[in-house]
Amino acid sequence: MAAPRTEGAEEMLSGSEPGAAPYGNFPNYSRFHPPEGRVRLLPPALLGRLFPAGPSPLLGLDVGCNSGELSVALYRHLLGLQENEASPDQPVVGKILNLLCCDIDAALIERAERCSPFPGSISYATLDVMDAGARELFLSAYLSRFSRSTFDIGFCMSVTMWIHLNHGDDGLVEFLTYLSSRCNYLLIEPQPWKCYRAAARRLRKLGRNDFDHFRSLAINGDMAERITQILTEDGAMELVCCFGSTSWDRSLLLFKSNRLTQKQL
Ligand SMILES: C[S@@+](CC[C@H](N)C(=O)[O-])C[C@H]1O[C@@H](n2cnc3c(N)ncnc32)[C@H](O)[C@@H]1O
Numbered sequence: 001m002a003a004p005r006t007e008g009a010e011e012m013l014s015g016s017e018p019g020a021a022p023y024g025n026f027p028n029y030s031r032f033h034p035p036e037g038r039v040r041l042l043p044p045a046l047l048g049r050l051f052p053a054g055p056s057p058l059l060g061l062d063v064g065c066n067s068g069e070l071s072v073a074l075y076r077h078l079l080g081l082q083e084n085e086a087s088p089d090q091p092v093v094g095k096i097l098n099l100l101c102c103d104i105d106a107a108l109i110e111r112a113e114r115c116s117p118f119p120g121s122i123s124y125a126t127l128d129v130m131d132a133g134a135r136e137l138f139l140s141a142y143l144s145r146f147s148r149s150t151f152d153i154g155f156c157m158s159v160t161m162w163i164h165l166n167h168g169d170d171g172l173v174e175f176l177t178y179l180s181s182r183c184n185y186l187l188i189e190p191q192p193w194k195c196y197r198a199a200a201r202r203l204r205k206l207g208r209n210d211f212d213h214f215r216s217l218a219i220n221g222d223m224a225e226r227i228t229q230i231l232t233e234d235g236a237m238e239l240v241c242c243f244g245s246t247s248w249d250r251s252l253l254l255f256k257s258n259r260l261t262q263k264q265l
Pocket of ligand 1: 023024025026029030033063064065066067070102103104105108127128129130156157158159162163
């Protein structure tokens with residue numbers, strides 16, 4: 001089980017210059033927030049429950065994948081593959097999943113590709129998801145290879161704070177609106193507000209004020225609640241459930257697009 005981590009753990013393990021990770025692009029992220037701490041909260045049979053007669057392959061999008069450790073752990077967990085199993089040929093849960101993982105940091109993506117145990121099923125790409133033109137071109141091209149216009153499931157794990165700090169309230173809303181338009185289900189692990197304060201404090205210690213938006217953010221406080229409001233208030237998505245919280249106090253929220261018919265978990 002993952003050891004509880006403090007807010008300050010990120011900068012301790014992120015290298016000599018914590019401010020050098022302005023997008024949360026920490027090179028050792030999975031060492032201080034281990035994938036197991038998140039995936040163990042998810043039912044192993046989740047894909048079967050969400051997509052009992054679903055399309056094949058299922059298409060997943062992991063936004064802000066860092067160097068891919070969590071992407072691989074999600075892939076294994078959701079397909080019922082053991083740690084040492086490298087072949088998805090006969091997935092235990094009877095599903096085939098193609099996972100597209102993207103991150104703004106090319107060095108992290110290069111490492112993810114180099115270390116990937118599932119190069120046929122998990123693809124990595126350097127992409128700034130806040131670049132609307134590049135994002136649309138790239139994701140549409142990927143989906144069109146499968147004659148699809150949406151991903152079956154999106155993963156947005158510990159990314160919302162970095163989008164919010166770097167792009168402000170409007171950026172966060174635009175990001176979530178885009179994800180809700182492109183993902184039939186969306187699993188989000190929002191950073192709580194105390195992480196924002198810690199990130200801003202780190203920069204102040206370095207004498208930098210890169211997060212210009214921090215003091216003016218009107219979306220603040222209970223970030224899980226605020227993100228739920230943004231995703232649900234115009235009826236685009238509904239909250240299906242919260243799978244609980246990690247030992248470092250981040251909840252895992254599953255949303256469903258209202259484009260889909262009602263399903264019970
Ligand atoms: C804190 S890490 C989380 C990594 C992984 N999702 C996890 O939970 O283990 C946040 C990641 O989001 C990425 N990121 C931040 N802004 C981004 C953007 N605009 N486009 C793509 N990736 C972004 C960072 O580079 C970083 O790798």
